[in-house]
Amino acid sequence: MAYTIKDVAKRAGVGIATVSRVLNESPNVLPETRARVLAVIDELGYRPNHAARQLVTAKTNAIAIILPFLTRPFFIEVLRGIEAVVANSEYQLIIFNVDSPEQRTRYFNTLPFLGRTDGLLIVSLPLAPPEIKRLQAANLPAVMIDTQASNLPSVVVDNVGGAFKAVEHLISQGHQRIGFVSGQLEPDLGFTVNRDRQRGYEAALTAHHLPIQAEYVRAGFDRRDWGHQAALELLDLAEPPSAIFAANDDLAFGIIDALRERGLKAGDDLAVVGYDDLEMAQLIGLTTIHQPMEQMGRKGAEVLLAALNEGTRRPTLHTLPVNLIERTSSTKPSKV
Amino acid sequence: MAYTIKDVAKRAGVGIATVSRVLNESPNVLPETRARVLAVIDELGYRPNHAARQLVTAKTNAIAIILPFLTRPFFIEVLRGIEAVVANSEYQLIIFNVDSPEQRTRYFNTLPFLGRTDGLLIVSLPLAPPEIKRLQAANLPAVMIDTQASNLPSVVVDNVGGAFKAVEHLISQGHQRIGFVSGQLEPDLGFTVNRDRQRGYEAALTAHHLPIQAEYVRAGFDRRDWGHQAALELLDLAEPPSAIFAANDDLAFGIIDALRERGLKAGDDLAVVGYDDLEMAQLIGLTTIHQPMEQMGRKGAEVLLAALNEGTRRPTLHTLPVNLIERTSSTKPSKV
DNA sequence: ATGAGCCATGGAAACGTTTTCAAGGCATCT
């Protein structure tokens, strides 16, 4: 079929080893030899066979990214950051989406990327110790993004601190009764975001000597319609909160929707703060915690590439900062 | 390092050919032999080496997807559909994002996926004839999604027809002066969406004996802020349009934003129709053309997999339907 | 009983590289 290194060698009147040396930019090749070989390569349109190369070098030049819920904006942004970095490297990006606990288990049991990739980026999915052990046994460098493992490099944001900031902001606006709406606290796939943000919520209340009221905490699902429903439930309480902190922007959108349904307006009638700073948050004036999603992806990819190229493999923890973006959904309420 | 087929053969007391036969589910193996080999495989935790296998079979078990602007919702949805199908196959998904004309050129000139993938999914990027020729010369099956090539299987939606529907809807609501806001008509990367939708816009006007007025057509950029700016420009005309058809939802969001700035409301004061039916369109009540983005991805992936498995390679054209979703942004205007 | 044919199996070639090792040429130093 396609030309092989042998064809090039024959045509250039050299041995295949010399062609290989030219291909791999070995310094010990006479300039004129190199030129001749390159000319033949160009003439034939020769391209080295990846599989053969991989077989002998045991290097795939690919890395895999494993992430859940390809549909959610957060993961897309992370993916973007990763892609941007990887595209500028010699590596290719193989993507594995996990949408269910079964799929997750299957992936980490069968390790389908083993032998197909040089490294692994794991987004948001916490790993059990035996799973980590298996990765390390397979000698597969891995970097965790938005989740943490003590013996793997990890890139995270401070979810507890971010939630603390959000709630503290509401308190500084004079709010005393602050609701919390989030997805499952112990979800199937083991994310800890919601739990962490709840912790930040509680810490902020406690720090300001406010009570933690169970009826103000609504943990349900990571879906907009849950935000909607939870907001209605909170509004129907005998003493409804005057502000709501949503564990992510999507929930906040649902909440704002519910308010509108009741003829209320976020900001004027009830303060709402979200988390993520999705593009849409700006559009509708949602106060929220900005987290550098794309940058998390970038950072994670950079750490992995560094590990691959330089062999560095210390399990460093990179914590990226989050900050509050004040918009109209949390302006000072008329009545406190 | 890892165990090889030789280790398994030796330990099972068979030849390597027999192990290979077991691995590949060849029928001509005695059940007891098979069982013995499988036991050893399990015992050693043996896993076949991909590179070696690829080298001899010339099959990679991977497909590549090339798409622009990983950040835009449309492409994400398509990607989702593709991923869903591919995940259930034996193939892995390698992703190439192209954000600039240079990158596009580089990809299609160097064909970095050549020899690394068995097939190609190309999203939205039109291909020049020589590029197609090169793909076919390399014997790389490819399927186009949201773009069309006469000699490659293609999955498209009817953009002209969709735009026609949108504008016809506005006309049926009594509108006579209808603006059109879109991104570049001849963009760098060669998309034809905007051009196609403009054609639909003009066709609808003509079909209903309405004039095509140049000042009502605002082609600029595929960005929300352009929608914003274009809307303001249209409003400032001596005789502003009473309705605007936006070539995509994102532009429509910008338009609605601009209206709000002027104290106007989409639907009440000026009708707005978008295109895409993004999730957010529902949230803000935008009338829009729904296109089955995820399904396009699914269909494209299915066509490619069929081509790979069955060797079918006819350049069939699959056109998916679009339909109008009526919401509040296009309710009957007070004054016509 | 004998030949034909089938089935399970193993040996070995082939896939296309990289890399090791040996060798030859040439310049430099003594």
Place this chain on the structure above:
DNA sequence: AGATGCCTTGAAAACGTTTCCATGGCTCAT
């Protein structure tokens, strides 16, 4: 002039599979 050593080069081994081909045992029909 001869020895030393570096630089360039090529032959061949190795990587771990699949697959072709040959072989031997067995069944079945004659």
